[in-house]
Amino acid sequence: MKHQELTEEVIKVFYRVYNAxxxxxxxxxxxxxxMIEFRKEGVSAFQQSPINVIYSDQIVGQYFTDIIIDEKVIVEIKAKKxxxxxxxxxLLNYxxxxxxxxGLLIxxxxxxxxxxxxxxNSKK
Known part of the structure; x- marks a missing residue:
């Protein structure tokens, strides 16, 4: 699986935070x-990174990811039923x-x- 080690680390952190x-x-x-847990683990993570949506070579929208891990994995966080x-x-659109x-949707x-x-990326 692509980026399996990173996604496993995110899942570990997810359950640690959920349990707490x-x-x-x-x-x-x-x-x-x-983010506190990622720092403790030495995982490269950034919050609220902008995503520009491009159409006909023009920006038509901007969104922000919750977390990006090691510039490779997008983490989208929800807190709902x-x-x-x-x-x-x-997440797929991101x-x-x-x-x-x-991407991980948690x-x-x-x-x-x-x-x-x-x-x-070959399908984009």
Whole structure:
């Protein structure tokens, strides 16, 4: 699997934070807690990196990723009852709009959820 070691590290951190904080906080709280854990582990991670959506060589929109790991994996954080197809589409669109090929969608809901998405650059 592409970037398996990185995604395993993210999943480890996700469960560590989930077990400590549980369900009920805003996404930003979980994002900040995960960043603390990434720093402890020496993992290169950046918050709120901009993504420009390009159409006909022009920027038509800008979004911000929650976290990017080692310039390779996009992490999208949710804190809701359950993940939806719209959440998965959001992550896939982030992958389409960047040179990143792997994304993790994680949900700090009543029970922890995660989804791993891959979008090969050759298909973009």
């Amino acid at each position: 904080l549980g369900y009920g906080f805003l996404e930003k709280v979980y994002e900040n807690a995960m 359950s993940l939806t197809s719209e959440d998965e589409a959001q 992958l389409k709009a960047t040179d990143k090929e792997v 949900n700090f809901g009543p029970k922890p959820e995660l989804s791993r998405k891959v979008f090969d």
